[in-house]
Amino acid sequence: MDQHEVAAVGIAKMLRDNGMEVIYAGCFNTPETILQAAIEEDVDVIGISSHSWEYLYYMPELMEMLQKEASPIPVVVGGSVITAKDKAALGEIGVAAVFGSGTSDAKIIGSIQKLADR
Amino acid sequence: MTRTTRTRSGINLKSNYRPDEGASETLKNDYQDNLGDPGSYPYTRGTRDNPGGGWIQRELSGEGDARRSNAQFKYLLEQGQSGVDIIGDSPTQSLMDPDHPLAKYVIGTQGVSLCCHDDYRELFDEIPIDEISISSSGPPMFTVASLYLLAKERGISPASVRGSVLQFPFYAEYCGYAYKMPFELHLRMTCDIIEFCSQEMPKFHGFLEDSYFFSEAGLNAVEEAALAFVEIRHVVRTLLNRGLDIDSFAPRIAILVNCSMDFYEEIAKIRAMRRIFARMIKEEFGAKDPRSMAVVIACHTSGLSLTTEQPANNIVRGAVQTVALGLAGIQALEISTFDEGFRTPSKEAHLVGLRTQQIVDLEANITRVQDPFGGSWFMESLTDQVEEKVLAMITDIESRGDPADLVTGGYFKQFFQGAMSRYHQNVSSGEVTKVGLNVLQVPEDEDTLLRDVSEAKFEPLLERAEQLGVFKASRDQSAVRESLLAVFKVTSSDENIMEAVISAVETGATMGEIVGVMREASGTPYDPYGHLTSPIEG
Numbered sequence: 001m002d003q004h005e006v007a008a009v010g011i012a013k014m015l016r017d018n019g020m021e022v023i024y025a026g027c028f029n030t031p032e033t034i035l036q037a038a039i040e041e042d043v044d045v046i047g048i049s050s051h052s053w054e055y056l057y058y059m060p061e062l063m064e065m066l067q068k069e070a071s072p073i074p075v076v077v078g079g080s081v082i083t084a085k086d087k088a089a090l091g092e093i094g095v096a097a098v099f100g101s102g103t104s105d106a107k108i109i110g111s112i113q114k115l116a117d118r
Numbered sequence: 119m120t121r122t123t124r125t126r127s128g129i130n131l132k133s134n135y136r137p138d139e140g141a142s143e144t145l146k147n148d149y150q151d152n153l154g155d156p157g158s159y160p161y162t163r164g165t166r167d168n169p170g171g172g173w174i175q176r177e178l179s180g181e182g183d184a185r186r187s188n189a190q191f192k193y194l195l196e197q198g199q200s201g202v203d204i205i206g207d208s209p210t211q212s213l214m215d216p217d218h219p220l221a222k223y224v225i226g227t228q229g230v231s232l233c234c235h236d237d238y239r240e241l242f243d244e245i246p247i248d249e250i251s252i253s254s255s256g257p258p259m260f261t262v263a264s265l266y267l268l269a270k271e272r273g274i275s276p277a278s279v280r281g282s283v284l285q286f287p288f289y290a291e292y293c294g295y296a297y298k299m300p301f302e303l304h305l306r307m308t309c310d311i312i313e314f315c316s317q318e319m320p321k322f323h324g325f326l327e328d329s330y331f332f333s334e335a336g337l338n339a340v341e342e343a344a345l346a347f348v349e350i351r352h353v354v355r356t357l358l359n360r361g362l363d364i365d366s367f368a369p370r371i372a373i374l375v376n377c378s379m380d381f382y383e384e385i386a387k388i389r390a391m392r393r394i395f396a397r398m399i400k401e402e403f404g405a406k407d408p409r410s411m412a413v414v415i416a417c418h419t420s421g422l423s424l425t426t427e428q429p430a431n432n433i434v435r436g437a438v439q440t441v442a443l444g445l446a447g448i449q450a451l452e453i454s455t456f457d458e459g460f461r462t463p464s465k466e467a468h469l470v471g472l473r474t475q476q477i478v479d480l481e482a483n484i485t486r487v488q489d490p491f492g493g494s495w496f497m498e499s500l501t502d503q504v505e506e507k508v509l510a511m512i513t514d515i516e517s518r519g520d521p522a523d524l525v526t527g528g529y530f531k532q533f534f535q536g537a538m539s540r541y542h543q544n545v546s547s548g549e550v551t552k553v554g555l556n557v558l559q560v561p562e563d564e565d566t567l568l569r570d571v572s573e574a575k576f577e578p579l580l581e582r583a584e585q586l587g588v589f590k591a592s593r594d595q596s597a598v599r600e601s602l603l604a605v606f607k608v609t610s611s612d613e614n615i616m617e618a619v620i621s622a623v624e625t626g627a628t629m630g631e632i633v634g635v636m637r638e639a640s641g642t643p644y645d646p647y648g649h650l651t652s653p654i655e656g
Binding site: 001002003005006007009010011013014027028030052053054056057058080081083084085100101102104105 | 208209212214220221222223224227228293294295296334335336422425426427459460461535538539541542543546555556559562573575578647
């Protein structure tokens with residue numbers, strides 16, 4: 001239920017400009033809608049942007065769903081509200097990378113590319 | 119580190135300005151026509167003649183449930199704020215009750231959870247709604263309905279209630295709290311609220327044009343003003359087409375603008391907007407009443423301008439923006455607090471925001487002289503240039519077709535997405551300097567000042583969903599059902615919806631139920647997310 005889209009839209013374009021195919025699922029997603037879209041679109045990586053604290057509750061749900069899949073899709077999460085403490089917690093449930101405010105475009109591209117190449 | 123030589127909207131800033139600059143005509147020959155004194159047409163120099171009058175000082179608040187938010191109001195009022203402004207949590211802003219499945223983890227964490235009249239009663243408990251300005255950034259229809267009912271309950275005439283509600287029929291779906299309702303319905307709702315207020319609550323601004331929220335998509339000052347005017351003009355035309363007299367509602371149109379760190383251009387933008395509005399309302403829409411032409415301008419400082427790095431720097435940003443706004447002569451102000459990169463304002467941050475305003479007002483005495491930049495070769499030149507660009511953009515947008523078609527056809531959606539990408543690109547490349555973010559960074563482990571306050575979190579109010587269930591069951595079910603049927607019926611007609619909505623609110627119908635039924639009457643699903651069924655099915 002978060003509508004702060006500036007970063008999500010900006011990063012989606014940035015990734016496209018750098019040769020990646022991005023399917024932007026828009027706002028107001030839940031683990032179910034994300035999972036469904038990811039499977040339907042056969043994505044290599046799932047990227048989640050959040051400016052609300054919902055990721056604290058939804059990410060464990062999403063990671064659990066993904067782990068049940070035959071080949072779980074790696075997940076990266078970004079957002080300026082994410083604190084160092086949150087980053088650690090997300091890492092613990094299996095989130096592959098967390099991008100806080102100020103992460104360079106190069107770093108984001110590099111991380112996602114590595115995950116996709118696996 | 120180079121400093122930019124242009125404003126955000128691309129206007130070149132010379133190294134200094136001289137008497138023979140572009141605005142010399144304005145200054146020498148056309149003072150009355152182009153500037154006027156503060157409080158005189160065309161209001162370039164100020165909406166009112168009010169030296170030393172300051173502005174309505176408030177901080178945007180709202181957190182958790184109505185009780186907690188009521189306590190916030192009381193604290194801020196004790197600390198000297200002169201008005202209140204409230205914002206709902208994400209579900210509330212999207213007209214969604216807290217028992218909606220999507221609302222679960224975000225109840226009360228980004229604003230206050232409000233869904234029925236009892237909530238508003240609790241929110242405004244012991245708040246003198248007839249003495250201070252009551253602004254709401256929450257759902258306008260329900261704010262007005264509940265304020266109207268509260269006034270009656272307290273034996274106050276609704277005609278004495280002052281304040282404002284935001285209206286954003288054009289842009290909410292694309293860069294803010296999406297209502298997920300047909301554009302025509304949103305526009306109709308907007309106009310019905312404005313018309314109702316003009317008749318029943320004539321001191322209340324039923325139309326606060328909110329250019330703040332959509333310009334946070336990364337728009338520059340010219341784009342912000344142009345899109346605000348496109349929306350204002352369309353709403354005005356729609357109201358005039360209903361047969362209303364322009365002077366019956368125009369005095370209660372106001373604008374909530376943004377304020378970035380682009381100091382000079384933000385002042386010029388406000389001056390230009392006042393002049394554009396005055397001329398438009400008089401010359402194009404035929405207003406006779408000076409109060410129709412003098413637009414009230416409020417401001418919320420830019421959240422986008424803040425950083426999560428070195429949160430203390432945001433206090434400085436708020437102060438700089440407040441000085442700009444004081445110099446520009448705005449009527450009301452809210453500072454985005456130092457912790458808003460992480461959360462809705464903490465108590466500490468609220469106080470700092472309020473004190474910032476009070477210090478700029480009382481110690482720097484900013485408003486003792488009105489429009490001190492008036493007559494400046496630079497500021498008059500910049501005001502003229504901003505005005506020219508804004509007018510050109512309005513003309514350009516309106517030449518592309520009926521603004522309503524532009525809304526539904528995706529033009530604005532594309533506009534916002536383009537602006538968002540552009541902003542991201544500008545910050546990433548360093549073209550826009552953000553101290554602490556892309557320059558002058560501090561290692562994470564050293565960046566500790568104010569982090570404890572800023573990074574503190576609290577839980578969503580999961581219990582609200584159950585409490586709502588109990589409340590719903592306690593209502594007079596047939597009265598609620600009858601009132602919702604009446605809302606359905608009136609939505610399908612040409613009548614103003616407010617009377618039926620107020621009656622429904624009075625029976626205890628919730629926001630989600632009322633809006634859902636309105637969606638149904640417009641031929642769209644009760645719940646656009648497909649989870650809920652209508653209480654008036656069958």
